[in-house]
Amino acid sequence: MLRFGRLNCPKLNISSRLLYSTSSQVVKKVIGIDLGTTNSAVAYIRDSNDKKSATIIENDEGQRTTPSIVAFDVKSSPQNKEQMKTLVGMAAKRQNAVNAENTFFATKRLIGRAFDDKEVQRDMSIMPYKIVKCEFNGQAYLSTSNGLIQSPSQIGSILLKYLKQVSEEYLGEEVNLAVITVPAYFNDSQRQATKDAGKLAGLNVLRVINEPTAAALSFGIDDKRNNGLVAVYDLGGGTFDISILDIEDGVFEVRATNGDTHLGGEDFDNVIVNYIIDTFIKENPEITREEITKNRETMQRLKDISERAKIDLSHVKKTVIELPFVYKSKHLRMSMTEEELDNMTLSLIKRTIPPVKQALVDADIEAENIDEVILVGGMTRMPKIRSVVKDLFGRSPNSSVNPDETVALGAAIQGGVLSGEIKNVLLLDVTPLTLGIETFGGAFSPLIPRNTTVPVRKTEIFSTGVDGQTGVDIKVFQGERGLVRNNKLIGDLKLTGITPLPKGIPQIYVTFDIDADGIINVSAAEKSSGKEQSITVIPNSGLSEQEIAKLVEEANANRAQDNLIRQRLELISKADIMISDTENLFKRYEKLISSEMEYPKIVNDIKAVKQAIKDFKTNENDMSIDVNGIKKATDALQGRALKLFQSATKHQQQ
Numbered sequence: 001m002l003r004f005g006r007l008n009c010p011k012l013n014i015s016s017r018l019l020y021s022t023s024s025q026v027v028k029k030v031i032g033i034d035l036g037t038t039n040s041a042v043a044y045i046r047d048s049n050d051k052k053s054a055t056i057i058e059n060d061e062g063q064r065t066t067p068s069i070v071a072f073d074v075k076s077s078p079q080n081k082e083q084m085k086t087l088v089g090m091a092a093k094r095q096n097a098v099n100a101e102n103t104f105f106a107t108k109r110l111i112g113r114a115f116d117d118k119e120v121q122r123d124m125s126i127m128p129y130k131i132v133k134c135e136f137n138g139q140a141y142l143s144t145s146n147g148l149i150q151s152p153s154q155i156g157s158i159l160l161k162y163l164k165q166v167s168e169e170y171l172g173e174e175v176n177l178a179v180i181t182v183p184a185y186f187n188d189s190q191r192q193a194t195k196d197a198g199k200l201a202g203l204n205v206l207r208v209i210n211e212p213t214a215a216a217l218s219f220g221i222d223d224k225r226n227n228g229l230v231a232v233y234d235l236g237g238g239t240f241d242i243s244i245l246d247i248e249d250g251v252f253e254v255r256a257t258n259g260d261t262h263l264g265g266e267d268f269d270n271v272i273v274n275y276i277i278d279t280f281i282k283e284n285p286e287i288t289r290e291e292i293t294k295n296r297e298t299m300q301r302l303k304d305i306s307e308r309a310k311i312d313l314s315h316v317k318k319t320v321i322e323l324p325f326v327y328k329s330k331h332l333r334m335s336m337t338e339e340e341l342d343n344m345t346l347s348l349i350k351r352t353i354p355p356v357k358q359a360l361v362d363a364d365i366e367a368e369n370i371d372e373v374i375l376v377g378g379m380t381r382m383p384k385i386r387s388v389v390k391d392l393f394g395r396s397p398n399s400s401v402n403p404d405e406t407v408a409l410g411a412a413i414q415g416g417v418l419s420g421e422i423k424n425v426l427l428l429d430v431t432p433l434t435l436g437i438e439t440f441g442g443a444f445s446p447l448i449p450r451n452t453t454v455p456v457r458k459t460e461i462f463s464t465g466v467d468g469q470t471g472v473d474i475k476v477f478q479g480e481r482g483l484v485r486n487n488k489l490i491g492d493l494k495l496t497g498i499t500p501l502p503k504g505i506p507q508i509y510v511t512f513d514i515d516a517d518g519i520i521n522v523s524a525a526e527k528s529s530g531k532e533q534s535i536t537v538i539p540n541s542g543l544s545e546q547e548i549a550k551l552v553e554e555a556n557a558n559r560a561q562d563n564l565i566r567q568r569l570e571l572i573s574k575a576d577i578m579i580s581d582t583e584n585l586f587k588r589y590e591k592l593i594s595s596e597m598e599y600p601k602i603v604n605d606i607k608a609v610k611q612a613i614k615d616f617k618t619n620e621n622d623m624s625i626d627v628n629g630i631k632k633a634t635d636a637l638q639g640r641a642l643k644l645f646q647s648a649t650k651h652q653q654q
């Protein structure tokens with residue numbers, strides 16, 4: 001088995017913080033796109049002399065946001081599926097109820113996710129369209145009723161193509177450069193998939209930036225009043241993000257970020273749908289739940305009225321929900337109050353609290369030191385959410401920001417920075433989770449801690465754990481726990497053909513390079529053999545909401561135990577290398593030292609320590625093994641070996 005250990009010699013840490021260049025000149029227009037779960041928006045910089053001139057581009061229906069919905073008319077091209085008529089935005093939304101199976105909405109929830117992901121499985125049971133497994137990469141794809149299979153990136157690209165076209169018509173020029181926003185908690189795979197969607201739409205995506213950061217950019221641009229610590233609470237259609245930023249004279253530094261990539265308005269709608277079905281069944285006991293849920297069209301109509309009721313209740317205390325022909329000739333009529341909505345969705349709202357608290361801890365800031373709280377995302381119009389946020393921060397959120405438009409405006413500003421239209425603005429974003437590799441005994445060796453500013457590049461030297469090893473398997477993990485088995489494997493890199501040397505001797509330089517889009521590149525090089533390998537990490541799936549919450553929670557709960565296991569592993573790793581060095585020296589100088597009186601005793605003791613190390617390796621979790629004792633015995637042996645060498649040299653000279 002190939003083993004991989006941290007090198008037992010002074011470490012070389014090359015850590016650099018490369019700042020964005022603000023002077024790069026891209027002469028053409030760069031549009032900023034908020035590719036949302038429910039709604040998307042696009043913006044541009046109207047006047048390059050005015051930083052505050054970021055402007056929303058209205059779509060062909062005169063709307064400032066476009067529903068993130070793509071529909072296929074399966075009847076339009078029965079012979080050739082590829083040429084089916086496609087509807088985008090409002091046009092797709094209008095026909096949703098009569099073509100539910102072929103109307104794809106909220107597909108951002110699936111982007112870059114594995115089919116087997118728990119969240120995807122849950123969505124499958126509630127979405128009216130078909131989600132299938134892509135045989136090639138195991139990811140969640142979408143299928144029309146006539147079997148046209150598309151990735152969520154492809155669906156995203158149809159939306160982006162539409163927004164590109166709308167922008168070109170509005171601006172009267174060709175547009176092919178864009179900045180696209182993603183939830184801060186999107187992992188590498190989800191970011192890559194978003195970039196792919198841009199590429200498929202014919203857009204050169206200059207940068208992928210985090211939604212809350214974009215919101216802060218549009219809030220704080222060129223306004224000294226807005227200097228200070230800002231919290232951006234972003235609850236949209238499908239994701240929740242919290243970011244803490246420090247804004248100081250044009251420098252936007254993200255101090256910490258946290259969130260949940262599977263929590264948003266869609267979940268609120270689903271809770272209401274279930275409540276309505278329960279109420280309807282109670283009134284009509286002859287109808288079963290399944291009879292209603294299996295009808296995709298009915299489910300879609302229920303979802304639409306649920307969303308409408310939710311939005312109404314942000315403005316009125318009570319609303320009436322009516323839906324004719326819910327089941328055969330039965331109609332639905334009921335009322336719902338704001339209080340009822342608050343109660344049934346409280347557990348969802350509460351799920352935003354731990355990420356906020358964690359972000360504050362990570363940023364090392366008390367809630368009362370936050371100068372401004374900005375609300376982003378349509379869901380933050382719900383009064384209960386506003387009051388929970390107010391209680392969390394002890395202050396009323398800022399009301400000057402438009403929660404639907406601010407992200408696209410911020411993306412346009414970043415586009416302006418990249419095109420050179422906007423000067424003296426610097427954006428420093430961070431990694432959401434710790435990145436590292438597996439080392440000896442399954443320990444997680446972090447290279448880049450979470451909330452490190454990107455872009456970042458870091459190199460550390462590692463070595464082999466077995467004599468004569470000619471290859472290492474570098475497993476890249478993401479997470480907060482001390483042992484890799486509790487973190488998420490996001491990539492795998494094999495370095496082969498290295499010169500066989502005793503363990504601990506080869507120097508393997510492992511470099512992590514995270515670019516400004518948050519995309520990770522890992523490379524490994526072994527100096528003596530000149531071998532090099534690199535990969536762009538494309539993880540298999542995103543982290544689910546439970547996984548994220550669990551990761552942080554478990555990391556906190558198990559920190560002491562994890563540290564202990566790690567320390568034990570490191571002690572044994574060092575002892576192992578020391579003992580084999582001594583053994584090798586004994587073999588090499590056997591003639592010189594074998595006549596010494598101490599020699600057989602030390603050889604026996606080396607054997608005993610080696611056996612103890614072997615026993616430990618077969619049961620690393622056995623806490624009854626005295627690791628400190630093994631290390632002490634190794635140190636003592638090294639001392640005794642040194643004395644033996646000194647005495648043998650003396651005897652030889654005499």
Ligand SMILES: Nc1ncnc2c1ncn2[C@@H]1O[C@H](COP(=O)(O)OP(=O)(O)OP(=O)(O)O)[C@@H](O)[C@H]1O
Pocket residue numbers: 035036037038039040068108211235236237238239240264265266307310311312314376377378379380381382403404
């Ligand atoms: N007045 C309102 N009250 C409550 N909810 C609302 C209101 N207006 C919009 N919403 C909800 O906000 C959500 C859409 O928000 P938004 O358009 O900001 O999301 P998005 O950008 O598409 O999503 P994400 O940021 O998660 O990708 C929908 O679930 C919608 O029902």
